[in-house]
Amino acid sequence: MTSHPHSGGGPHSGRPPRSAAPRSGEPGRRPTIPADAAAESLAWDLWNYRALFPGAGAAELLAVKREQDAILAREREALARLWSGDQDLLSPGHTFLAARPALAGGITVSLHTGPYQLLAEPWLAAGHDPLILLNQRALPRFRGAVEPLSKRLGHPGTLGWAAVGAPGFMRAVVTAVREGRPVLAYLDGNSGDDGAAGTRERGLRYVLPGREILVRTGLARLACRLGCPLHRVALRWDEGRVAWDDAPSLVVGPGDDPDAVTRALFDWVFAVIGLRPAQWQYWAMLRESSVCFTAARLEQPPLPPALRGDSRQAFAACCTHAPNTARLVLEHRIEVWGGEVLADLTTDRFYPAAGLSDGDLEILRGGQPTLHELREHHGDAWLRFHGLRLCLLGAARLGV
Numbered sequence: 001m002t003s004h005p006h007s008g009g010g011p012h013s014g015r016p017p018r019s020a021a022p023r024s025g026e027p028g029r030r031p032t033i034p035a036d037a038a039a040e041s042l043a044w045d046l047w048n049y050r051a052l053f054p055g056a057g058a059a060e061l062l063a064v065k066r067e068q069d070a071i072l073a074r075e076r077e078a079l080a081r082l083w084s085g086d087q088d089l090l091s092p093g094h095t096f097l098a099a100r101p102a103l104a105g106g107i108t109v110s111l112h113t114g115p116y117q118l119l120a121e122p123w124l125a126a127g128h129d130p131l132i133l134l135n136q137r138a139l140p141r142f143r144g145a146v147e148p149l150s151k152r153l154g155h156p157g158t159l160g161w162a163a164v165g166a167p168g169f170m171r172a173v174v175t176a177v178r179e180g181r182p183v184l185a186y187l188d189g190n191s192g193d194d195g196a197a198g199t200r201e202r203g204l205r206y207v208l209p210g211r212e213i214l215v216r217t218g219l220a221r222l223a224c225r226l227g228c229p230l231h232r233v234a235l236r237w238d239e240g241r242v243a244w245d246d247a248p249s250l251v252v253g254p255g256d257d258p259d260a261v262t263r264a265l266f267d268w269v270f271a272v273i274g275l276r277p278a279q280w281q282y283w284a285m286l287r288e289s290s291v292c293f294t295a296a297r298l299e300q301p302p303l304p305p306a307l308r309g310d311s312r313q314a315f316a317a318c319c320t321h322a323p324n325t326a327r328l329v330l331e332h333r334i335e336v337w338g339g340e341v342l343a344d345l346t347t348d349r350f351y352p353a354a355g356l357s358d359g360d361l362e363i364l365r366g367g368q369p370t371l372h373e374l375r376e377h378h379g380d381a382w383l384r385f386h387g388l389r390l391c392l393l394g395a396a397r398l399g400v
Contacts, residue, residue, distance in 0.1 A: 044337035051286045052274060054210030067278035074240045075115065083152070089242055090121055090153075093235075096244040097122035104128060105180045106229035106249070109219065111188040111269050112282035114236035114243070117145055123182050124155035131160040131176040133185040133219075137195070139163045164191075164218075177228050187269055188285050190216050196288035203289065204259055206266055213289040220252070220261035227253040230265065234272045236279045245272070292350050293341075315388045318398055319380075323372040325400055328387055330364040332395040344395055351393060356386050364390075368399065 042058065049061050082089045097103055103123075110119050123130040134142060143161060150159060160176065162169040162183075176183050191199050203214025223230050232247040247268050252261055273280045287293065318326035332346035336358040342351040363369050363377055375383045390396035 041338075043335055043343075044341075045283075047337075047343070048283055048287050049277075051208050051211040051213070051290070052270065052277070064278045071237050071278060075237060078237075078240050078242075079115070082149075087153070090118075090125065092242050092244055093118065093122035094125055096246075097126060100231075100246070102229065102249065103231050103233070104182060105177075106231055107177065107183045107185060107219065107223055108231040108233050109185050109187045109265060110233050110235070111186060111272065111280070113234050113272060113276070113279040116186065116235055116281065117142065118242065119233070119235060120146065120159060120184055121150070121153075121155075123184075124150055124157035124159065125153070127156040128182055129158045129160060130182045130184050131162055131172060133162045133164065133169075133173060133183055135189055135191050135195075136163040136165055137191075138189065170222075173222065174226065177226050185219055187219065187265055188280075188282050190285050190289055199289050200291075200294045204262055205291065206263065208270065208286075211286070212291040213286060214291060214294075215262060215266055215289065217258050217262045220258040220265065223250075224252045224254060224256045224258050224261060230261070232265070232268050236276060292348075311391055312388065315391060315398065316384075319371055319375075319384060323375065324370055326371050327368045327399045328364060328371060328374060328390070328396055329368050329399040330361070330390070330396050334361065334390075334395050336361070342393075344393065347394070349393075354386075354389065356389075360386065364396070 042061070046056070046058055046061050049056055049064070053060065078089055104126075108119075110116065120130050120132060132142075132146075139161060147159060160172065160181075162172045162176075173183055190196070190203075199214050199216055204217050206213050206215045220230075230250040230252065232249070234245045236243050236245065250261060250264060332344050335343050335345065336353050336356055337343050339357065340353050342353045342356060344350070360378065360382070363374065369377070371383060371387070374387060378386070387396070391398065
């Protein structure tokens with residue numbers, strides 16, 4: 001693999017981010033979040049943020065969130081001006097592309113920073129017919145945001161779409177590359193036809209400063225097979241204007257290692273994010289691809305089978321014969337994040353929540369309730385399932 005310069009030089013929502021598309025210029029406000037849900041969300045977000053910044057505390061995270069709010073406000077104003085006919089926002093992209101003729105072909109990779117949905121606009125304005133490669137889940141929303149703006153601006157170029165996993169998508173990408181049409185892809189989407197779960201089970205291991213994740217190699221494999229360049233381009237907001245940044249193109253071929261190419265691409269992605277974390281709009285990608293959430297890790301029992309059997313018998317006996325004296329003692333700091341993940345913060349292990357809510361744990365955090373008190377508070381089914389499960393996971397124990 002060689003480098004070929006073609007030129008000079010929420011955060012943390014559990015859902016895919018609201019698009020920085022033309023419609024984000026419309027008025028809107030954030031919903032009110034209950035205090036307990038906000039605290040849970042902050043813990044979840046901070047854990048996610050520490051994948052890139054392991055030593056960060058809540059203050060650093062909240063500073064990024066405030067910066068994101070300020071960027072969003074400026075973005076809405078800028079995009080509202082664009083929809084009203086002021087096209088000054090687009091001129092930096094036109095100048096950027098005009099100075100880099102190599103970007104007329106090959107595969108251009110980008111990420112969800114700044115007004116990322118404006119990525120195709122310079123190509124369309126220059127009369128190119130770019131093909132946008134993305135996953136099927138993102139296609140309807142992305143297409144609904146990009147095509148109306150292109151139509152309003154009267155672009156001479158035509159957009160094409162290729163949804164990963166859709167019939168004929170690979171043929172469309174190969175045809176576009178061989179015909180010299182530009183292909184645009186968002187590398188941090190990091191999912192294929194089998195979604196984030198497929199990435200977690202079959203992705204390439206990639207080490208971040210605070211965590212190990214899994215990443216897709218398909219784009220690199222395709223580029224190596226076709227022998228086409230990989231251009232790297234990122235957008236960001238700069239005080240209400242759009243700034244375009246790039247890195248030297250990667251020229252690859254059949255003799256290159258797709259894993260090494262993939263790592264080089266993600267090195268660039270996370271370097272861009274590390275410089276301006278508030279500009280990134282797809283922080284959920286980190287937890288969706290974390291190694292600790294692979295099926296094998298989530299289901300791995302901390303206790304040997306023999307001890308699990310003994311624990312079940314002991315717990316059942318206490319529920320039946322000593323509910324007024326046996327107590328459930330919480331030994332680890334545990335939280336439920338996003339209604340889906342049971343996080344053991346003492347051991348840094350993660351499990352499916354299996355219906356447990358964070359509010360369910362308050363009675364355990366506030367003291368050492370007897371099994372009878374837990375049964376009165378949560379019901380017998382909760383006690384025999386979740387109470388036992390906490391013991392089997394090593395997060396709680398029976399005491400007197």
